[in-house]
Amino acid sequence: SIDGDRLWDSLMEMAKIGKTAKDGVCRLALTDLDRESRDLFIKWCEAEGCSIRVDQMGNIFARREGKNPDLPPVVIGSHLDSQPTGGKYDGVYGVLSGLEVIRTLNEAKYETEAPIEVVSWTNEEGSRFAPAMVSSGVFAKVFDLEYGHGRADVDGKTMGEELKRIGYLGPDEPTIDAHPMGAYFEAHIEQGPILEDEGKDIGIVTDAQGQRWYEIKFTGVEAHAGPTPMKTRKDALLGAARVVDLVNKIGLDRSPLACATVGMMQIHPNSRNVIPGEVSFTVDFRHPDDAVLSDMDKALREGVEKIAKDIGLESELDNIFYYAPIPFDASCVDAVRKGAELGGFSAREIVSGAGHDACYLAQVCPTAMIFIPCVDGISHNEIEEVHKHWSDAGGQVLLTAVLAKADE
Amino acid sequence: SIDGDRLWDSLMEMAKIGKTAKDGVCRLALTDLDRESRDLFIKWCEAEGCSIRVDQMGNIFARREGKNPDLPPVVIGSHLDSQPTGGKYDGVYGVLSGLEVIRTLNEAKYETEAPIEVVSWTNEEGSRFAPAMVSSGVFAKVFDLEYGHGRADVDGKTMGEELKRIGYLGPDEPTIDAHPMGAYFEAHIEQGPILEDEGKDIGIVTDAQGQRWYEIKFTGVEAHAGPTPMKTRKDALLGAARVVDLVNKIGLDRSPLACATVGMMQIHPNSRNVIPGEVSFTVDFRHPDDAVLSDMDKALREGVEKIAKDIGLESELDNIFYYAPIPFDASCVDAVRKGAELGGFSAREIVSGAGHDACYLAQVCPTAMIFIPCVDGISHNEIEEVHKHWSDAGGQVLLTAVLAKADE
Ligand SMILES: NC(=O)NCCC(=O)O
Numbered sequence: 001s002i003d004g005d006r007l008w009d010s011l012m013e014m015a016k017i018g019k020t021a022k023d024g025v026c027r028l029a030l031t032d033l034d035r036e037s038r039d040l041f042i043k044w045c046e047a048e049g050c051s052i053r054v055d056q057m058g059n060i061f062a063r064r065e066g067k068n069p070d071l072p073p074v075v076i077g078s079h080l081d082s083q084p085t086g087g088k089y090d091g092v093y094g095v096l097s098g099l100e101v102i103r104t105l106n107e108a109k110y111e112t113e114a115p116i117e118v119v120s121w122t123n124e125e126g127s128r129f130a131p132a133m134v135s136s137g138v139f140a141k142v143f144d145l146e147y148g149h150g151r152a153d154v155d156g157k158t159m160g161e162e163l164k165r166i167g168y169l170g171p172d173e174p175t176i177d178a179h180p181m182g183a184y185f186e187a188h189i190e191q192g193p194i195l196e197d198e199g200k201d202i203g204i205v206t207d208a209q210g211q212r213w214y215e216i217k218f219t220g221v222e223a224h225a226g227p228t229p230m231k232t233r234k235d236a237l238l239g240a241a242r243v244v245d246l247v248n249k250i251g252l253d254r255s256p257l258a259c260a261t262v263g264m265m266q267i268h269p270n271s272r273n274v275i276p277g278e279v280s281f282t283v284d285f286r287h288p289d290d291a292v293l294s295d296m297d298k299a300l301r302e303g304v305e306k307i308a309k310d311i312g313l314e315s316e317l318d319n320i321f322y323y324a325p326i327p328f329d330a331s332c333v334d335a336v337r338k339g340a341e342l343g344g345f346s347a348r349e350i351v352s353g354a355g356h357d358a359c360y361l362a363q364v365c366p367t368a369m370i371f372i373p374c375v376d377g378i379s380h381n382e383i384e385e386v387h388k389h390w391s392d393a394g395g396q397v398l399l400t401a402v403l404a405k406a407d408e
Numbered sequence: 409s410i411d412g413d414r415l416w417d418s419l420m421e422m423a424k425i426g427k428t429a430k431d432g433v434c435r436l437a438l439t440d441l442d443r444e445s446r447d448l449f450i451k452w453c454e455a456e457g458c459s460i461r462v463d464q465m466g467n468i469f470a471r472r473e474g475k476n477p478d479l480p481p482v483v484i485g486s487h488l489d490s491q492p493t494g495g496k497y498d499g500v501y502g503v504l505s506g507l508e509v510i511r512t513l514n515e516a517k518y519e520t521e522a523p524i525e526v527v528s529w530t531n532e533e534g535s536r537f538a539p540a541m542v543s544s545g546v547f548a549k550v551f552d553l554e555y556g557h558g559r560a561d562v563d564g565k566t567m568g569e570e571l572k573r574i575g576y577l578g579p580d581e582p583t584i585d586a587h588p589m590g591a592y593f594e595a596h597i598e599q600g601p602i603l604e605d606e607g608k609d610i611g612i613v614t615d616a617q618g619q620r621w622y623e624i625k626f627t628g629v630e631a632h633a634g635p636t637p638m639k640t641r642k643d644a645l646l647g648a649a650r651v652v653d654l655v656n657k658i659g660l661d662r663s664p665l666a667c668a669t670v671g672m673m674q675i676h677p678n679s680r681n682v683i684p685g686e687v688s689f690t691v692d693f694r695h696p697d698d699a700v701l702s703d704m705d706k707a708l709r710e711g712v713e714k715i716a717k718d719i720g721l722e723s724e725l726d727n728i729f730y731y732a733p734i735p736f737d738a739s740c741v742d743a744v745r746k747g748a749e750l751g752g753f754s755a756r757e758i759v760s761g762a763g764h765d766a767c768y769l770a771q772v773c774p775t776a777m778i779f780i781p782c783v784d785g786i787s788h789n790e791i792e793e794v795h796k797h798w799s800d801a802g803g804q805v806l807l808t809a810v811l812a813k814a815d816e
């Protein structure tokens with residue numbers, strides 16, 4: 001059995017790095033705080049006798065050897081970076097429950113057949129550097145290294161530069177080819193309300209939704225808010241506002257499965273008495289059915305074109321990120337289901353609404369995920385909360401599932 | 409006659425301070441660039457033998473004595489600060505055409521009865537520090553000194569601190585009581601399309617529109633853009649977007665006289681995959697009829713309440729700035745009309761769509777304004793442009809009007 005208190009203490013210890021006023025976490029990818037969390041994770045892993053490997057995307061692998069060195073490792077992981085106003089569990093729970101599996105095996109002096117590795121992936125959130133899950137994407141060969149290093153934040157700083165700056169530009173080739181895996185497991189908070197609403201402690205994740213991310217820019221004409229007649233205006237913010245409403249409608253019309261969000265907007269020149277001349281914003285679409293996702297894409301493109309035409313704006317629309325819905329590996333999902341049964345936890349099958357590193361890993365090795373509930377389904381928020389018995393349950397199911405695969 | 413070339417050269421010289429890539433100007437109030445423009449203005453005025461006075465709001469007065477030291481001065485002025493992406497003429501034209509009047513009188517060795525002063529008012533734009541025209545407002549006793557010094561920019565720096573920092577916190581009492589004025593004239597670009605459309609070189613400004621400025625804040629719940637069902641969301645940006653559309657409709661419904669603009673918006677946390685939890689934005693309403701302005705106010709308040717209720721947001725609405733429509737002084741307006749006639753310029757009466765320092769001065773002394781056209785009516789934009797013959801005409805009319813009042 002895992003030690004739930006030890007896992008919880010580690011979560012709370014890690015949450016001190018980048019702690020915010022409202023008891024959340026701000027630990028954006030590749031900042032100094034991200035470096036601190038990496039250093040602490042490595043310190044803990046080394047204390048457990050693990051060997052450490054850092055690759056060219058800054059992904060960190062901590063390895064516990066198995067009886068049979070020829071077997072590819074069973075890998076457990078997630079990410080340590082957070083949203084600007086993020087919580088204590090998103091990502092961190094998956095990394096530290098992996099560490100807890102190793103601590104438990106060490107304490108029990110249990111030797112697995114295959115080696116076990118815990119991985120922390122770089123820049124999962126996609127908040128400082130878009131898109132999300134860049135480094136597990138490079139690992140799964142969805143992106144190449146150049147693309148990964150080239151992702152830039154709003155100040156133009158790239159992931160390559162920032163990896164170097166914080167000392168985590170490792171030497172290792174960052175792809176599955178260099179590091180085959182026997183299986184990949186990721187434990188994570190649900191980030192939605194379903195498990196808690198139904199009183200389940202464990203979500204057996206069968207699939208992940210597809211996603212499309214967009215960047216849209218409207219260009220109108222900056223002019224004085226006072227003497228510029230309404231009829232001659234080309235107000236870029238008016239266009240953006242109408243797209244926000246449209247995006248909401250696109251999501252609602254395909255509810256409950258669809259999600260559609262404008263999360264980010266930059267207004268230029270952003271002055272009270274100037275009609276905005278340029279507005280850039282993002283759109284995030286999700287759906288478990290790829291055909292519906294395409295239909296949402298079509299509705300957005302048509303709507304943006306019409307709105308721009310009505311107001312007399314120029315528009316640019318860029319679909320910067322797409323992945324199709326992904327089913328997880330049947331045998332890994334089964335290992336999770338058995339783990340829940342064995343532990344006597346209430347569980348249900350569930351589709352992931354969020355993207356996870358596991359979604360990319362699923363394209364190159366047998367993968368599954370374990371969800372635990374979070375209070376009110378809220379995450380990407382400083383008030384993100386988890387009850388300790390959920391954390392205990394997830395760690396225990398993870399241990400059972402990993403052992404089933406490592407000793408197969 | 410004024411020297412149109414000399415005025416033009418001074419405009420171009422001043423435009424070098426804070427010049428932007430697109431040949432506009434970024435010279436926000438009380439920045440180092442603002443200081444540079446003040447230093448240059450004072451240098452030019454001192455070269456003309458003027459005495460300089462700086463008051464506690466950083467307003468700069470350059471004085472040319474008249475024959476009769478007991479008469480209050482006729483004052484000419486405007487402002488040297490600009491929008492973040494502003495043009496070369498907005499404000500500067502009024503200050504430097506005032507200087508050109510003094511240069512012309514010096515050259516002609518002409519002595520007026522009353523003294524003449526040129527003034528540059530601090531922070532007219534209201535862009536870095538809201539509201540607009542703060543320091544002419546203090547001068548006209550609409551605001552007190554504490555309010556003026558307390559205006560803060562987005563970083564929390566106050567006008568009082570910044571005046572001190574750039575060395576323009578003068579000793580003089582900044583009110584009309586300490587410095588009675590015989591009359592106040594302000595020459596300015598129209599910032600709208602009417603004069604150019606009708607082929608007029610001069611606008612005889614009879615009134616200024618009323619204005620209401622608002623700050624609105626919506627608070628919803630930040631949550632993950634992926635697994636948070638559309639129906640349970642409290643999306644603050646969706647609320648703000650609907651208000652942008654509403655504000656536009658409020659303006660359009662009362663067109664052509666009404667103007668209604670959302671110019672500025674801050675989104676929190678502004679991350680692609682987070683439903684915005686908090687959005688703050690501004691509204692700018694204008695109308696020449698105060699009753700219509702009140703009606704617009706009512707429509708906004710009702711709309712904001714309804715939109716907030718529909719989405720489940722908390723809302724705060726603050727009307728941070730209001731002034732009623734203002735008629736200018738009949739005799740000063742007449743002096744402008746006569747000036748245009750005397751110069752043989754095509755002219756028409758016009759209502760100012762923008763707020764100007766003259767609007768506050770009009771509350772405490774006889775005041776009028778002279779408009780010249782600007783290309784396509786565009787200002788608050790780097791591409792703001794003026795034809796030189798318009799600039800010549802405005803300067804000439806200003807000279808005639810000022811002399812009429814100074815020798816009355
Ligand atoms: N789990 C998570 O928050 N991932 C970030 C990428 C996404 O927005 O789905």
Ligand SMILES: NC(=O)NCCC(=O)O
Binds near residue numbers: 224225226534541
């Ligand atoms: N003239 C001018 O741009 N004034 C700024 C205040 C306003 O927005 O009317």
